[in-house]
Amino acid sequence: MRMSAGTPRIGPTGDTLAGPVELDLTSVDGERRPRADAVRNRAKLLDAAARLMADCGAANLTMDAVAAEAEVGKGTVFRRFGDRNGLLLALLDHEEQRLQEAFLSGPPPLGPGAPAIDRLRAFGPAVMRHELDNLELYLAAEPPAERRCVVPARGLRRSHLAILLRMTEATTDVELAAETLLASLDTPLVHHLVEQRGFSLARLESGWQDLVTRLATPLP
Amino acid sequence: MRMSAGTPRIGPTGDTLAGPVELDLTSVDGERRPRADAVRNRAKLLDAAARLMADCGAANLTMDAVAAEAEVGKGTVFRRFGDRNGLLLALLDHEEQRLQEAFLSGPPPLGPGAPAIDRLRAFGPAVMRHELDNLELYLAAEPPAERRCVVPARGLRRSHLAILLRMTEATTDVELAAETLLASLDTPLVHHLVEQRGFSLARLESGWQDLVTRLATPLP
DNA sequence: AAGTTATGCGGACCGTGGTCCGATTAACTT
DNA sequence: AAGTTAATCGGACCACGGTCCGCATAACTT
Numbered sequence: 001m002r003m004s005a006g007t008p009r010i011g012p013t014g015d016t017l018a019g020p021v022e023l024d025l026t027s028v029d030g031e032r033r034p035r036a037d038a039v040r041n042r043a044k045l046l047d048a049a050a051r052l053m054a055d056c057g058a059a060n061l062t063m064d065a066v067a068a069e070a071e072v073g074k075g076t077v078f079r080r081f082g083d084r085n086g087l088l089l090a091l092l093d094h095e096e097q098r099l100q101e102a103f104l105s106g107p108p109p110l111g112p113g114a115p116a117i118d119r120l121r122a123f124g125p126a127v128m129r130h131e132l133d134n135l136e137l138y139l140a141a142e143p144p145a146e147r148r149c150v151v152p153a154r155g156l157r158r159s160h161l162a163i164l165l166r167m168t169e170a171t172t173d174v175e176l177a178a179e180t181l182l183a184s185l186d187t188p189l190v191h192h193l194v195e196q197r198g199f200s201l202a203r204l205e206s207g208w209q210d211l212v213t214r215l216a217t218p219l220p
Numbered sequence: 221m222r223m224s225a226g227t228p229r230i231g232p233t234g235d236t237l238a239g240p241v242e243l244d245l246t247s248v249d250g251e252r253r254p255r256a257d258a259v260r261n262r263a264k265l266l267d268a269a270a271r272l273m274a275d276c277g278a279a280n281l282t283m284d285a286v287a288a289e290a291e292v293g294k295g296t297v298f299r300r301f302g303d304r305n306g307l308l309l310a311l312l313d314h315e316e317q318r319l320q321e322a323f324l325s326g327p328p329p330l331g332p333g334a335p336a337i338d339r340l341r342a343f344g345p346a347v348m349r350h351e352l353d354n355l356e357l358y359l360a361a362e363p364p365a366e367r368r369c370v371v372p373a374r375g376l377r378r379s380h381l382a383i384l385l386r387m388t389e390a391t392t393d394v395e396l397a398a399e400t401l402l403a404s405l406d407t408p409l410v411h412h413l414v415e416q417r418g419f420s421l422a423r424l425e426s427g428w429q430d431l432v433t434r435l436a437t438p439l440p
Numbered sequence: 441a442a443g444t445t446a447t448g449c450g451g452a453c454c455g456t457g458g459t460c461c462g463a464t465t466a467a468c469t470t
Numbered sequence: 471a472a473g474t475t476a477a478t479c480g481g482a483c484c485a486c487g488g489t490c491c492g493c494a495t496a497a498c499t500t
Binding site: 188 | 411433
Binding site: 253255256257258282283284294295298303304 | 485486487488489490491495496497
Protein backbone atom coordinates (compact mmCIF):
# COMPACT_ATOMS: atom_id res chain seq x y z
CA MET A 1 0.00 0.00 0.00
CA ARG A 2 2.80 2.40 0.71
CA MET A 3 5.55 2.81 -1.89
CA SER A 4 7.29 -0.15 -3.41
CA ALA A 5 10.73 0.91 -2.07
CA GLY A 6 12.29 -1.50 -4.49
CA THR A 7 14.58 0.86 -6.36
CA PRO A 8 17.62 -1.26 -7.27
CA ARG A 9 20.09 1.28 -5.93
CA ILE A 10 22.99 0.37 -8.21
CA GLY A 11 24.80 3.56 -7.39
CA PRO A 12 25.01 5.94 -10.36
CA THR A 13 25.80 8.72 -7.89
CA GLY A 14 29.19 10.30 -7.55
CA ASP A 15 30.23 6.84 -6.30
CA THR A 16 33.77 5.50 -5.92
CA LEU A 17 35.06 8.95 -5.05
CA ALA A 18 33.61 12.39 -5.51
CA GLY A 19 31.73 13.68 -2.45
CA PRO A 20 33.18 11.17 -0.01
CA VAL A 21 33.03 12.29 3.62
CA GLU A 22 29.77 14.16 3.88
CA LEU A 23 28.13 11.41 1.94
CA ASP A 24 28.72 9.24 4.98
CA LEU A 25 27.10 11.85 7.16
CA THR A 26 23.90 12.21 5.23
CA SER A 27 23.48 8.70 3.98
CA VAL A 28 24.18 6.06 6.57
CA ASP A 29 22.69 3.37 4.41
CA GLY A 30 22.68 4.88 0.95
CA GLU A 31 19.94 7.38 1.78
CA ARG A 32 19.76 10.64 -0.12
CA ARG A 33 20.22 14.02 1.50
CA PRO A 34 16.78 15.64 1.47
CA ARG A 35 16.26 18.61 -0.75
CA ALA A 36 16.36 22.08 0.72
CA ASP A 37 12.78 22.97 -0.16
CA ALA A 38 11.65 19.70 1.32
CA VAL A 39 13.01 20.44 4.76
CA ARG A 40 11.81 24.00 4.50
CA ASN A 41 8.32 22.85 3.73
CA ARG A 42 8.42 20.29 6.47
CA ALA A 43 9.22 22.99 8.96
CA LYS A 44 6.55 25.30 7.57
CA LEU A 45 4.01 22.52 7.83
CA LEU A 46 4.82 21.57 11.40
CA ASP A 47 4.73 25.20 12.35
CA ALA A 48 1.40 25.77 10.65
CA ALA A 49 -0.04 22.66 12.21
CA ALA A 50 1.03 23.71 15.68
CA ARG A 51 -0.50 27.12 15.15
CA LEU A 52 -3.81 25.74 13.92
CA MET A 53 -3.84 23.21 16.73
CA ALA A 54 -3.45 25.98 19.26
CA ASP A 55 -6.16 28.07 17.63
CA CYS A 56 -8.86 25.66 16.57
CA GLY A 57 -8.13 22.56 18.60
CA ALA A 58 -7.04 19.21 17.30
CA ALA A 59 -10.48 18.21 16.11
CA ASN A 60 -10.66 21.01 13.57
CA LEU A 61 -7.17 20.40 12.29
CA THR A 62 -7.85 19.53 8.68
CA MET A 63 -5.17 18.62 6.20
CA ASP A 64 -6.45 21.20 3.76
CA ALA A 65 -6.22 23.88 6.39
CA VAL A 66 -2.66 22.94 7.31
CA ALA A 67 -1.65 23.01 3.68
CA ALA A 68 -3.26 26.40 3.19
CA GLU A 69 -1.80 27.86 6.38
CA ALA A 70 1.64 26.66 5.35
CA GLU A 71 1.05 28.03 1.85
CA VAL A 72 1.83 24.69 0.34
CA GLY A 73 0.01 22.17 -1.82
CA LYS A 74 -2.07 19.50 -0.18
CA GLY A 75 -0.07 16.75 -1.82
CA THR A 76 3.00 18.01 -0.04
CA VAL A 77 1.45 17.48 3.35
CA PHE A 78 0.71 13.87 2.57
CA ARG A 79 4.07 13.34 0.93
CA ARG A 80 5.84 14.55 4.05
CA PHE A 81 3.77 12.84 6.72
CA GLY A 82 2.02 9.99 5.00
CA ASP A 83 -1.35 10.65 6.54
CA ARG A 84 -3.08 12.74 9.12
CA ASN A 85 -1.88 10.51 11.89
CA GLY A 86 1.70 10.86 10.74
CA LEU A 87 1.39 14.60 11.01
CA LEU A 88 -0.03 14.39 14.52
CA LEU A 89 2.70 11.96 15.51
CA ALA A 90 5.33 14.32 14.17
CA LEU A 91 3.82 17.08 16.25
CA LEU A 92 3.81 14.82 19.27
CA ASP A 93 7.41 13.91 18.75
CA HIS A 94 8.68 17.09 20.27
CA GLU A 95 6.82 16.64 23.53
CA GLU A 96 7.64 12.98 23.65
CA GLN A 97 11.33 13.73 23.44
CA ARG A 98 11.15 15.83 26.56
CA LEU A 99 9.68 12.88 28.39
CA GLN A 100 12.30 10.56 26.98
CA GLU A 101 15.11 12.79 28.13
CA ALA A 102 13.58 12.83 31.57
CA PHE A 103 13.75 9.09 32.03
CA LEU A 104 16.83 8.42 29.96
CA SER A 105 19.15 11.08 31.27
CA GLY A 106 17.21 13.22 33.72
CA PRO A 107 17.71 13.34 37.48
CA PRO A 108 16.83 10.36 39.69
CA PRO A 109 14.68 8.70 40.71
CA LEU A 110 13.25 8.83 37.18
CA GLY A 111 16.57 9.08 35.42
CA PRO A 112 19.72 6.99 35.95
CA GLY A 113 21.30 6.96 39.39
CA ALA A 114 18.48 5.43 41.39
CA PRO A 115 17.84 1.70 41.90
CA ALA A 116 15.81 0.11 39.12
CA ILE A 117 12.80 -0.44 41.32
CA ASP A 118 12.62 3.23 42.22
CA ARG A 119 13.00 4.25 38.62
CA LEU A 120 10.15 1.94 37.76
CA ARG A 121 8.01 3.41 40.50
CA ALA A 122 8.70 6.89 39.23
CA PHE A 123 8.05 6.02 35.61
CA GLY A 124 4.29 5.62 35.76
CA PRO A 125 3.48 8.90 37.42
CA ALA A 126 5.85 10.73 35.11
CA VAL A 127 4.20 9.30 32.02
CA MET A 128 0.68 9.86 33.31
CA ARG A 129 1.40 13.45 34.20
CA HIS A 130 3.10 14.07 30.90
CA GLU A 131 0.26 12.61 28.91
CA LEU A 132 -2.40 14.43 30.85
CA ASP A 133 -0.50 17.66 30.31
CA ASN A 134 -0.55 17.17 26.57
CA LEU A 135 -3.82 15.34 26.57
CA GLU A 136 -5.42 16.76 23.47
CA LEU A 137 -2.42 15.96 21.33
CA TYR A 138 -1.96 12.48 22.72
CA LEU A 139 -5.60 11.65 22.22
CA ALA A 140 -5.74 13.08 18.74
CA ALA A 141 -2.56 11.32 17.65
CA GLU A 142 -3.81 7.92 18.79
CA PRO A 143 -3.08 5.65 15.84
CA PRO A 144 -5.75 3.29 14.52
CA ALA A 145 -5.77 -0.15 16.17
CA GLU A 146 -3.18 -2.00 14.09
CA ARG A 147 -0.39 0.55 14.24
CA ARG A 148 -0.92 1.53 17.84
CA CYS A 149 1.63 -0.88 19.24
CA VAL A 150 4.27 -0.07 16.66
CA VAL A 151 4.64 3.65 17.19
CA PRO A 152 8.32 4.37 17.97
CA ALA A 153 7.70 6.22 21.23
CA ARG A 154 5.98 3.14 22.55
CA GLY A 155 8.96 1.04 21.55
CA LEU A 156 11.30 3.15 23.60
CA ARG A 157 9.12 3.10 26.67
CA ARG A 158 8.78 -0.62 26.27
CA SER A 159 12.47 -1.42 26.16
CA HIS A 160 13.15 1.01 28.97
CA LEU A 161 10.67 -0.80 31.17
CA ALA A 162 12.03 -4.18 30.14
CA ILE A 163 15.57 -3.16 31.01
CA LEU A 164 14.59 -1.85 34.41
CA LEU A 165 12.49 -4.89 35.15
CA ARG A 166 15.35 -7.13 34.28
CA MET A 167 17.47 -5.36 36.87
CA THR A 168 15.06 -6.24 39.63
CA GLU A 169 14.62 -9.61 41.22
CA ALA A 170 11.47 -10.22 39.25
CA THR A 171 10.84 -13.79 38.23
CA THR A 172 8.22 -12.92 35.70
CA ASP A 173 8.28 -12.95 31.95
CA VAL A 174 9.91 -9.56 31.70
CA GLU A 175 8.79 -8.76 28.17
CA LEU A 176 5.20 -9.45 29.04
CA ALA A 177 5.38 -7.55 32.29
CA ALA A 178 6.64 -4.55 30.37
CA GLU A 179 3.66 -4.82 28.05
CA THR A 180 1.29 -5.00 30.97
CA LEU A 181 2.78 -1.92 32.57
CA LEU A 182 2.69 -0.12 29.26
CA ALA A 183 -0.93 -1.03 28.72
CA SER A 184 -1.92 0.33 32.09
CA LEU A 185 -0.55 3.72 31.04
CA ASP A 186 -2.57 3.90 27.85
CA THR A 187 -3.51 7.54 27.37
CA PRO A 188 -7.20 7.09 26.61
CA LEU A 189 -7.48 4.72 29.55
CA VAL A 190 -5.88 7.07 32.03
CA HIS A 191 -7.92 9.93 30.69
CA HIS A 192 -11.10 7.93 31.00
CA LEU A 193 -10.34 6.89 34.56
CA VAL A 194 -9.60 10.42 35.61
CA GLU A 195 -12.35 12.23 33.74
CA GLN A 196 -15.27 9.87 33.47
CA ARG A 197 -14.74 7.61 36.44
CA GLY A 198 -13.43 10.14 38.88
CA PHE A 199 -10.22 8.39 39.86
CA SER A 200 -7.80 10.82 41.43
CA LEU A 201 -4.35 11.03 39.96
CA ALA A 202 -2.94 10.04 43.35
CA ARG A 203 -4.99 6.86 43.27
CA LEU A 204 -3.71 5.97 39.83
CA GLU A 205 -0.18 6.66 40.92
CA SER A 206 -0.34 4.49 43.98
CA GLY A 207 -2.02 1.86 41.86
CA TRP A 208 0.99 1.97 39.58
CA GLN A 209 3.40 1.68 42.51
CA ASP A 210 1.49 -1.32 43.75
CA LEU A 211 1.52 -2.94 40.34
CA VAL A 212 5.24 -2.41 39.98
CA THR A 213 5.86 -3.84 43.40
CA ARG A 214 3.84 -6.93 42.67
CA LEU A 215 5.52 -7.50 39.34
CA ALA A 216 9.01 -6.95 40.67
CA THR A 217 8.62 -9.09 43.76
CA PRO A 218 9.20 -12.83 43.49
CA LEU A 219 6.15 -14.86 44.33
CA PRO A 220 6.36 -16.73 47.67
CA MET B 221 -24.95 15.08 19.03
CA ARG B 222 -27.36 12.18 19.09
CA MET B 223 -31.07 13.01 19.36
CA SER B 224 -32.33 15.36 22.00
CA ALA B 225 -34.40 12.63 23.72
CA GLY B 226 -36.31 15.35 25.46
CA THR B 227 -39.81 14.49 24.25
CA PRO B 228 -42.13 15.42 27.14
CA ARG B 229 -43.68 11.99 27.17
CA ILE B 230 -47.06 12.91 28.60
CA GLY B 231 -48.51 9.59 27.62
CA PRO B 232 -50.99 9.95 24.77
CA THR B 233 -50.64 6.25 24.11
CA GLY B 234 -53.30 3.71 24.81
CA ASP B 235 -52.47 4.58 28.45
CA THR B 236 -54.55 3.86 31.50
CA LEU B 237 -55.90 0.73 29.87
CA ALA B 238 -55.98 -0.40 26.30
CA GLY B 239 -52.92 -2.45 25.46
CA PRO B 240 -51.83 -2.87 29.08
CA VAL B 241 -49.54 -5.81 29.56
CA GLU B 242 -47.44 -5.76 26.42
CA LEU B 243 -47.03 -2.04 26.81
CA ASP B 244 -44.95 -2.83 29.86
CA LEU B 245 -42.92 -5.20 27.79
CA THR B 246 -42.06 -2.79 25.04
CA SER B 247 -41.79 0.41 27.02
CA VAL B 248 -39.97 0.05 30.27
CA ASP B 249 -39.62 3.74 30.67
CA GLY B 250 -42.21 5.17 28.35
CA GLU B 251 -40.27 4.23 25.23
CA ARG B 252 -42.13 3.81 22.00
CA ARG B 253 -42.46 0.41 20.36
CA PRO B 254 -40.36 0.60 17.21
CA ARG B 255 -42.16 0.56 13.93
CA ALA B 256 -42.41 -2.68 12.01
CA ASP B 257 -40.46 -1.49 8.99
CA ALA B 258 -37.76 -0.19 11.30
CA VAL B 259 -37.04 -3.57 12.83
CA ARG B 260 -37.33 -5.20 9.43
CA ASN B 261 -34.76 -2.84 8.01
CA ARG B 262 -32.50 -3.26 10.98
CA ALA B 263 -32.47 -6.99 10.39
CA LYS B 264 -31.92 -6.58 6.67
CA LEU B 265 -29.00 -4.27 7.38
CA LEU B 266 -27.28 -6.51 9.89
CA ASP B 267 -27.73 -9.40 7.52
CA ALA B 268 -26.35 -7.49 4.58
CA ALA B 269 -23.43 -6.25 6.63
CA ALA B 270 -22.55 -9.74 7.77
CA ARG B 271 -22.71 -10.97 4.20
CA LEU B 272 -20.48 -8.20 2.89
CA MET B 273 -18.10 -8.69 5.76
CA ALA B 274 -17.75 -12.34 4.91
CA ASP B 275 -17.25 -11.61 1.24
CA CYS B 276 -15.09 -8.51 1.07
CA GLY B 277 -13.56 -8.31 4.50
CA ALA B 278 -14.14 -5.63 7.09
CA ALA B 279 -11.91 -3.08 5.41
CA ASN B 280 -14.07 -2.94 2.31
CA LEU B 281 -17.28 -2.71 4.25
CA THR B 282 -18.58 0.66 3.15
CA MET B 283 -21.79 2.17 4.42
CA ASP B 284 -22.97 2.78 0.87
CA ALA B 285 -22.43 -0.85 0.04
CA VAL B 286 -24.33 -2.06 3.08
CA ALA B 287 -27.24 0.22 2.24
CA ALA B 288 -27.28 -1.01 -1.33
CA GLU B 289 -26.97 -4.66 -0.37
CA ALA B 290 -29.86 -4.28 2.05
CA GLU B 291 -31.82 -2.39 -0.59
CA VAL B 292 -32.30 0.51 1.74
CA GLY B 293 -31.43 4.19 1.74
CA LYS B 294 -28.13 5.30 3.11
CA GLY B 295 -29.77 7.53 5.67
CA THR B 296 -31.45 4.50 7.17
CA VAL B 297 -28.15 2.87 7.94
CA PHE B 298 -26.98 5.89 9.88
CA ARG B 299 -30.33 6.34 11.56
CA ARG B 300 -30.22 2.79 12.85
CA PHE B 301 -26.62 2.56 13.93
CA GLY B 302 -25.44 6.11 14.36
CA ASP B 303 -22.19 5.63 12.56
CA ARG B 304 -19.97 3.03 11.02
CA ASN B 305 -18.65 2.02 14.37
CA GLY B 306 -22.13 1.52 15.71
CA LEU B 307 -22.83 -0.88 12.91
CA LEU B 308 -19.68 -2.86 13.57
CA LEU B 309 -20.46 -2.90 17.28
CA ALA B 310 -23.92 -4.21 16.55
CA LEU B 311 -22.39 -6.96 14.46
CA LEU B 312 -19.97 -7.73 17.23
CA ASP B 313 -22.72 -7.90 19.77
CA HIS B 314 -23.76 -11.35 18.75
CA GLU B 315 -20.34 -12.87 19.24
CA GLU B 316 -19.77 -10.95 22.42
CA GLN B 317 -22.93 -12.41 23.92
CA ARG B 318 -21.62 -15.91 23.44
CA LEU B 319 -18.55 -14.97 25.42
CA GLN B 320 -20.63 -13.34 28.10
CA GLU B 321 -22.77 -16.40 28.51
CA ALA B 322 -19.66 -18.46 28.88
CA PHE B 323 -18.36 -16.56 31.88
CA LEU B 324 -21.69 -15.59 33.37
CA SER B 325 -23.51 -18.88 33.25
CA GLY B 326 -21.29 -21.39 31.48
CA PRO B 327 -19.54 -24.37 33.05
CA PRO B 328 -16.68 -23.88 35.52
CA PRO B 329 -13.95 -22.92 35.87
CA LEU B 330 -14.94 -20.01 33.67
CA GLY B 331 -18.54 -19.90 34.76
CA PRO B 332 -19.97 -19.98 38.29
CA GLY B 333 -19.17 -22.96 40.47
CA ALA B 334 -15.42 -22.61 40.71
CA PRO B 335 -13.49 -20.52 43.23
CA ALA B 336 -13.08 -16.91 42.22
CA ILE B 337 -9.35 -17.24 41.71
CA ASP B 338 -9.82 -20.06 39.24
CA ARG B 339 -12.49 -18.17 37.39
CA LEU B 340 -10.13 -15.25 37.13
CA ARG B 341 -7.40 -17.51 35.85
CA ALA B 342 -9.71 -18.91 33.22
CA PHE B 343 -11.05 -15.55 32.15
CA GLY B 344 -8.00 -14.24 30.33
CA PRO B 345 -7.42 -17.21 28.08
CA ALA B 346 -11.12 -17.37 27.27
CA VAL B 347 -11.20 -13.75 26.22
CA MET B 348 -7.97 -13.96 24.26
CA ARG B 349 -9.11 -17.01 22.37
CA HIS B 350 -12.49 -15.51 21.70
CA GLU B 351 -11.04 -12.29 20.39
CA LEU B 352 -8.46 -13.99 18.26
CA ASP B 353 -11.19 -16.16 16.78
CA ASN B 354 -13.17 -13.12 15.74
CA LEU B 355 -10.13 -10.99 15.20
CA GLU B 356 -11.13 -9.12 12.10
CA LEU B 357 -14.39 -8.00 13.61
CA TYR B 358 -12.89 -7.01 16.94
CA LEU B 359 -10.17 -5.02 15.27
CA ALA B 360 -12.51 -3.32 12.85
CA ALA B 361 -15.01 -2.44 15.55
CA GLU B 362 -12.39 -0.80 17.74
CA PRO B 363 -13.95 2.51 18.72
CA PRO B 364 -11.95 5.75 18.42
CA ALA B 365 -9.93 6.66 21.52
CA GLU B 366 -12.54 8.50 23.58
CA ARG B 367 -15.36 5.97 23.40
CA ARG B 368 -13.16 2.94 23.71
CA CYS B 369 -13.53 2.57 27.46
CA VAL B 370 -17.26 3.14 27.44
CA VAL B 371 -18.38 0.37 25.13
CA PRO B 372 -20.93 -1.77 27.02
CA ALA B 373 -19.14 -5.07 26.51
CA ARG B 374 -16.13 -3.62 28.25
CA GLY B 375 -18.30 -2.51 31.15
CA LEU B 376 -19.55 -6.02 31.70
CA ARG B 377 -16.12 -7.55 31.61
CA ARG B 378 -14.93 -4.90 33.99
CA SER B 379 -17.54 -5.46 36.65
CA HIS B 380 -17.19 -9.21 36.30
CA LEU B 381 -13.49 -8.94 37.00
CA ALA B 382 -14.05 -6.55 39.88
CA ILE B 383 -16.55 -8.90 41.49
CA LEU B 384 -14.26 -11.88 41.21
CA LEU B 385 -11.30 -9.91 42.50
CA ARG B 386 -13.29 -8.81 45.51
CA MET B 387 -13.95 -12.43 46.34
CA THR B 388 -10.25 -13.18 46.60
CA GLU B 389 -7.95 -12.14 49.37
CA ALA B 390 -6.51 -9.35 47.27
CA THR B 391 -5.51 -6.26 49.13
CA THR B 392 -5.27 -4.14 46.05
CA ASP B 393 -7.46 -1.37 44.79
CA VAL B 394 -9.90 -3.74 43.16
CA GLU B 395 -11.33 -1.32 40.63
CA LEU B 396 -7.90 -0.42 39.39
CA ALA B 397 -6.75 -4.00 39.30
CA ALA B 398 -9.74 -4.82 37.13
CA GLU B 399 -8.73 -2.06 34.75
CA THR B 400 -5.19 -3.35 34.60
CA LEU B 401 -6.35 -6.83 33.79
CA LEU B 402 -8.75 -5.51 31.20
CA ALA B 403 -6.04 -3.44 29.59
CA SER B 404 -3.77 -6.43 29.27
CA LEU B 405 -6.46 -8.16 27.19
CA ASP B 406 -6.85 -5.32 24.74
CA THR B 407 -7.50 -6.91 21.36
CA PRO B 408 -5.01 -4.94 19.29
CA LEU B 409 -2.38 -5.55 21.93
CA VAL B 410 -2.88 -9.29 22.05
CA HIS B 411 -2.99 -9.42 18.30
CA HIS B 412 0.21 -7.45 18.02
CA LEU B 413 2.01 -9.64 20.54
CA VAL B 414 0.98 -12.80 18.76
CA GLU B 415 1.40 -11.70 15.18
CA GLN B 416 4.19 -9.17 15.12
CA ARG B 417 6.19 -10.10 18.16
CA GLY B 418 5.84 -13.83 17.96
CA PHE B 419 4.52 -14.46 21.46
CA SER B 420 2.84 -17.84 21.65
CA LEU B 421 -0.68 -17.96 22.94
CA ALA B 422 0.51 -20.26 25.71
CA ARG B 423 2.99 -17.64 26.83
CA LEU B 424 0.32 -14.98 26.96
CA GLU B 425 -1.94 -17.27 28.89
CA SER B 426 0.61 -18.13 31.49
CA GLY B 427 1.47 -14.46 31.67
CA TRP B 428 -2.15 -13.80 32.50
CA GLN B 429 -2.20 -16.49 35.16
CA ASP B 430 0.88 -14.98 36.71
CA LEU B 431 -0.59 -11.51 36.67
CA VAL B 432 -3.80 -12.72 38.28
CA THR B 433 -1.84 -14.54 40.95
CA ARG B 434 0.22 -11.51 41.77
CA LEU B 435 -2.81 -9.24 41.93
CA ALA B 436 -4.86 -11.63 44.02
CA THR B 437 -2.12 -12.47 46.49
CA PRO B 438 -1.56 -10.16 49.46
CA LEU B 439 1.86 -8.60 49.51
CA PRO B 440 4.17 -9.94 52.23
C1' DA C 441 -62.90 3.25 7.71
C1' DA C 442 -61.07 7.44 7.33
C1' DG C 443 -58.20 10.94 9.44
C1' DT C 444 -54.20 12.46 12.06
C1' DT C 445 -49.65 12.38 13.71
C1' DA C 446 -45.06 11.62 14.23
C1' DT C 447 -41.71 8.19 12.98
C1' DG C 448 -39.04 6.26 9.74
C1' DC C 449 -37.27 6.44 4.92
C1' DG C 450 -34.22 7.73 1.21
C1' DG C 451 -31.05 9.83 -1.61
C1' DA C 452 -29.08 14.40 -2.87
C1' DC C 453 -25.48 16.89 -0.72
C1' DC C 454 -21.15 18.22 1.82
C1' DG C 455 -16.49 18.07 3.96
C1' DT C 456 -12.44 15.67 4.52
C1' DG C 457 -8.85 12.20 4.01
C1' DG C 458 -6.07 10.40 0.54
C1' DT C 459 -4.25 9.64 -4.56
C1' DC C 460 -2.18 10.93 -8.99
C1' DC C 461 0.41 12.92 -12.48
C1' DG C 462 2.19 16.82 -15.18
C1' DA C 463 4.97 20.93 -14.21
C1' DT C 464 8.78 22.58 -11.41
C1' DT C 465 13.22 22.87 -9.54
C1' DA C 466 17.12 21.44 -6.53
C1' DA C 467 21.38 18.89 -6.77
C1' DC C 468 24.79 16.83 -9.47
C1' DT C 469 27.67 16.31 -13.91
C1' DT C 470 30.36 17.97 -17.88
C1' DA D 471 27.71 27.81 -17.00
C1' DA D 472 24.72 25.05 -19.06
C1' DG D 473 22.63 20.46 -19.14
C1' DT D 474 20.78 16.25 -17.00
C1' DT D 475 18.40 13.73 -13.68
C1' DA D 476 15.45 12.62 -10.26
C1' DA D 477 12.90 14.16 -6.52
C1' DT D 478 9.42 17.62 -5.06
C1' DC D 479 5.43 20.31 -5.65
C1' DG D 480 0.65 21.31 -6.21
C1' DG D 481 -3.98 21.12 -7.01
C1' DA D 482 -7.56 18.56 -9.67
C1' DC D 483 -9.74 14.37 -8.55
C1' DC D 484 -11.97 10.42 -6.05
C1' DA D 485 -14.27 7.67 -2.34
C1' DC D 486 -16.33 7.38 1.84
C1' DG D 487 -18.45 8.86 6.18
C1' DG D 488 -21.98 11.61 7.82
C1' DT D 489 -26.04 15.20 7.51
C1' DC D 490 -30.53 17.02 6.05
C1' DC D 491 -35.10 17.51 4.83
C1' DG D 492 -39.22 16.59 2.05
C1' DC D 493 -42.00 12.36 1.30
C1' DA D 494 -44.13 8.04 2.63
C1' DT D 495 -46.37 5.35 5.87
C1' DA D 496 -47.19 2.67 10.28
C1' DA D 497 -49.62 3.17 14.42
C1' DC D 498 -52.98 5.42 16.95
C1' DT D 499 -57.61 8.11 17.25
C1' DT D 500 -62.47 9.05 16.13
